[in-house]
Amino acid sequence: MGLTGLEIFKQLPKTNCKDCGHPTCLAFAMAMAAGKAGLDQCPHVSEAAKEALGAASAPPVALVKIGTGEKELTLGNETVLFRHDKRFEHPAGIAVTVSDTAGEEEIAARVDQINKLVFDRVGQLHSVNLVAVRNDSGDAEKFAAAAKAASANTAYPLVLITEDTAAMEKALELVGSKKPLLCGATSANYEGMTALAKKYEAPMVVKGANLNELAELVEKVVALGHKQLILDSGAREVHKVLADQTQIRRQALKRFRPFGYPTITFVTNEDPFQAVADAAVYICKYAGIVVLQTADPADILPLITLRLNIYTDPQKPIAVESKIYEIGNPGPDSPVYITTNFSLTYFCVAGDVEASRVPGYILPVDTDGISVLTGWAAGKFTPEKIAEMLKNSGIAEKVSHRKVIIPGGVAVLSGKLQELSGWEVLVGPRESSGIPSFLKQRWNV
Amino acid sequence: MAVTIAKERWTNNVAEVVLGTEPNIVKIGGESTLPFLHFEGEMPNRPAVALEVWDMEPTGWPDILTSAYAGVLNDPVAWAKKCVEYGADLVCLTLVSAHPDNKNTSPEECAQVAKAVADAVNVPLIILGCGVEEKDAQVLEKVAEALSGRNYLLGCATQENYKTITAACMVHGHNIIASSPLDINLEKQLNILITEMNLTANRIVIDPSVGALGYGIEYAYSIMERTRIGALTGDKMMAMPVICLLGQEVWKTKEAKSTTEEAPEWGNQERRAILWEVITAVAFAQAGGSLFVMRHPEALKQFRAHIDKMMQSNAY
Numbered sequence: 001m002g003l004t005g006l007e008i009f010k011q012l013p014k015t016n017c018k019d020c021g022h023p024t025c026l027a028f029a030m031a032m033a034a035g036k037a038g039l040d041q042c043p044h045v046s047e048a049a050k051e052a053l054g055a056a057s058a059p060p061v062a063l064v065k066i067g068t069g070e071k072e073l074t075l076g077n078e079t080v081l082f083r084h085d086k087r088f089e090h091p092a093g094i095a096v097t098v099s100d101t102a103g104e105e106e107i108a109a110r111v112d113q114i115n116k117l118v119f120d121r122v123g124q125l126h127s128v129n130l131v132a133v134r135n136d137s138g139d140a141e142k143f144a145a146a147a148k149a150a151s152a153n154t155a156y157p158l159v160l161i162t163e164d165t166a167a168m169e170k171a172l173e174l175v176g177s178k179k180p181l182l183c184g185a186t187s188a189n190y191e192g193m194t195a196l197a198k199k200y201e202a203p204m205v206v207k208g209a210n211l212n213e214l215a216e217l218v219e220k221v222v223a224l225g226h227k228q229l230i231l232d233s234g235a236r237e238v239h240k241v242l243a244d245q246t247q248i249r250r251q252a253l254k255r256f257r258p259f260g261y262p263t264i265t266f267v268t269n270e271d272p273f274q275a276v277a278d279a280a281v282y283i284c285k286y287a288g289i290v291v292l293q294t295a296d297p298a299d300i301l302p303l304i305t306l307r308l309n310i311y312t313d314p315q316k317p318i319a320v321e322s323k324i325y326e327i328g329n330p331g332p333d334s335p336v337y338i339t340t341n342f343s344l345t346y347f348c349v350a351g352d353v354e355a356s357r358v359p360g361y362i363l364p365v366d367t368d369g370i371s372v373l374t375g376w377a378a379g380k381f382t383p384e385k386i387a388e389m390l391k392n393s394g395i396a397e398k399v400s401h402r403k404v405i406i407p408g409g410v411a412v413l414s415g416k417l418q419e420l421s422g423w424e425v426l427v428g429p430r431e432s433s434g435i436p437s438f439l440k441q442r443w444n445v
Numbered sequence: 446m447a448v449t450i451a452k453e454r455w456t457n458n459v460a461e462v463v464l465g466t467e468p469n470i471v472k473i474g475g476e477s478t479l480p481f482l483h484f485e486g487e488m489p490n491r492p493a494v495a496l497e498v499w500d501m502e503p504t505g506w507p508d509i510l511t512s513a514y515a516g517v518l519n520d521p522v523a524w525a526k527k528c529v530e531y532g533a534d535l536v537c538l539t540l541v542s543a544h545p546d547n548k549n550t551s552p553e554e555c556a557q558v559a560k561a562v563a564d565a566v567n568v569p570l571i572i573l574g575c576g577v578e579e580k581d582a583q584v585l586e587k588v589a590e591a592l593s594g595r596n597y598l599l600g601c602a603t604q605e606n607y608k609t610i611t612a613a614c615m616v617h618g619h620n621i622i623a624s625s626p627l628d629i630n631l632e633k634q635l636n637i638l639i640t641e642m643n644l645t646a647n648r649i650v651i652d653p654s655v656g657a658l659g660y661g662i663e664y665a666y667s668i669m670e671r672t673r674i675g676a677l678t679g680d681k682m683m684a685m686p687v688i689c690l691l692g693q694e695v696w697k698t699k700e701a702k703s704t705t706e707e708a709p710e711w712g713n714q715e716r717r718a719i720l721w722e723v724i725t726a727v728a729f730a731q732a733g734g735s736l737f738v739m740r741h742p743e744a745l746k747q748f749r750a751h752i753d754k755m756m757q758s759n760a761y
Binding site: 082083084116119121211212215237238239240242243246247250251254256259271273274276277278280281284285296297298299301302303305306308309310312314344347348351352354355357433437440441 | 447448450451479481482483484505544546576656657658659660661662663664666667670671674697698699700702710711712713716717719720721723724727728731732747748750751754755756757758759761
């Protein structure tokens with residue numbers, strides 16, 4: 001990877017002025033080496049140092065933006081091969097195709113279907129990111145009309161898929177101001193395509209027939225002065241795409257500059273089940289964008305969920321909001337479960353309450369997103385906090401009983417909690433998987 | 446500009462574990478690179494897939510799952526045969542009825558059922574207890590004895606009960622699933638404890654306690670990646686193949702269980718639920734899983750078709 005902290009330090013003013021927000025120049029240099037600070041934070045750095053450090057301090061995978069406004073998609077800035085090494089930064093963009101052979105109404109309907117691919121997961125909305133218009137007709141006018149129709153019906157940025165520069169130009173005349181992704185440049189058309197991308201200041205896919213040709217082509221395009229690039233190695237079969245994606249990411253991290261850009265993958269498998277499986281591989285393994293032909297929510301939901309999981313920051317436990325969660329349609333007699341707001345803990349409990357087939361309420365206490373035993377040990381999962389949540393969450397108005405189930409691992413809290421809250425405390429199982437059988441034996445008896 | 450293909454020089458490989466007896470053996474593990482990077486190293490064995498059989502009729506399984514096993518759900522022998530018909534590489538017999546909350550079936554009765562299933566199919570078996578550690582030790586001891594010499598895979602052994610199960614596997618010639626709760630240090634420690642009892646490392650399979658897609662899949666995913674990297678860089682106590690008991694996790698999620706009518710915005714239930722199981726498996730295959738225990742025959746079929754594709758060479 002880049003330079004060491006000491007190498008960076010040598011280029012800094014060494015005045016320890018603190019203007020960058022770090023206590024010393026050395027601390028700033030170390031933060032930069034770790035990728036946690038950027039050179040632009042130092043107002044006093046010399047031009048010579050900028051030159052020397054600029055290339056080395058640039059991220060191994062360039063930052064590329066597609067579209068404008070709220071739905072703008074940001075890709076790149078990736079620094080690792082494995083999520084456990086740090087984290088994956090920008091979740092893969094999911095694009096769904098629209099063919100320009102369809103009529104205007106058909107396009108509107110298809111785009112409307114794509115717009116609806118939004119899913120709620122613990123209060124957060126997750127969706128696809130791009131609408132990809134394909135020039136299947138081979139006709140420039142039709143392509144431009146389809147791009148316009150798609151653009152008119154969605155807030156998502158577009159991917160314009162044609163290798164015909166004339167068709168691309170027509171489409172850009174209508175939708176170019178929204179900075180679509182041009183898809184794209186090949187060895188045959190790269191001069192014309194790059195000129196268009198530069199004119200509209202839009203990002204562009206560079207497609208090679210293989211890794212060697214891709215590297216050559218990227219250098220030619222960069223020489224023409226365009227750097228907002230997305231890479232396509234040309235591979236379409238899943239086992240080959242995996243190899244190429246792995247190579248591109250490895251080479252980028254080794255600072256092989258032609259591969260220092262996000263990638264795009266195309267799911268072309270004709271078997272609709274296998275197509276989703278292929279897409280899952282690309283989401284796991286480095287794709288910047290995955291282009292899908294399906295807009296079926298049954299296909300998209302697992303992929304969006306996988307993306308959410310893979311791109312979760314492993315260094316930051318994710319927390320769910322501390323509030324009353326209703327599982328099933330609970331009523332005044334339903335059980336009340338206490339757990340912590342560490343999302344994995346919450347999901348385990350929610351899954352097992354669901355498996356019990358008895359509707360219930362779950363109250364995840366705010367423990368800053370840490371688990372039951374860790375929370376207890378750290379003094380963040382206390383009888384006081386649980387009592388406070390029982391009192392302030394409004395659960396007392398929702399149920400007619402006053403029984404609360406706490407995790408078996410913190411049975412020791414039950415006496416104090418009962419005293420503080422006035423609720424009868426039932427000590428549940430140590431593992432949430434024991435909830436269904438616990439309910440059978442202990443609830444309403 | 447010619448690209449120099451980046452290849453890692455790994456120093457070690459994952460141990461190869463052989464399950465069953467000739468001519469019906471299944472080999473897992475043996476990889477000398479990361480999953481499916483054929484351009485870099487060897488992946489001598491394709492990931493194997495088992496379907497799950499219970500020793501009592503399940504409750505709470507959705508219709509789209511039970512309908513695939515209509516008429517055999519109360520007969521483990523017939524159910525196991527059905528799994529083989531569906532193309533399972535192995536059958537995973539889960540002795541759920543031994544749980545004190547279920548039928549509290551005795552170890553002897555469990556062993557009888559396991560024997561009957563073993564005699565009815567020619568694929569190797571994975572035999573799991575009911576998840577109550579103390580009971581599983583008793584049950585698996587009897588099962589190991591009744592199936593002596595068949596070289597099956599028994600589990601799950603935990604910190605609490607591994608001694609009895611390891612001893613039974615050694616005496617009766619079986620392999621063991623070493624199970625740890627999503628913790629790479631505990632995982633390694635249990636492998637050490639088991640090998641210290643002189644069960645060889647190539648008779649251990651790691652169970653990292655996987656979650657389903659959407660329910661903490663990323664924890665097991667990263668533990669499996671770290672385990673594989675540990676194995677390839679020379680840590681013998683992490684160089685065991687990994688089993689993913691994913692069917693049991695997938696089929697309790699609401700994404701698999703909600704009907705099309707209950708969740709119309711999620712699309713058709715059957716397609717969604719099967720994909721939930723397939724995509725969970727696909728992700729774990731990328732992380733380094735070698736043995737997969739699934740439930741739906743269509744998910745098995747689709748996952749195997751995916752593996753066929755992934756096993757093709759991508760050498761440059």
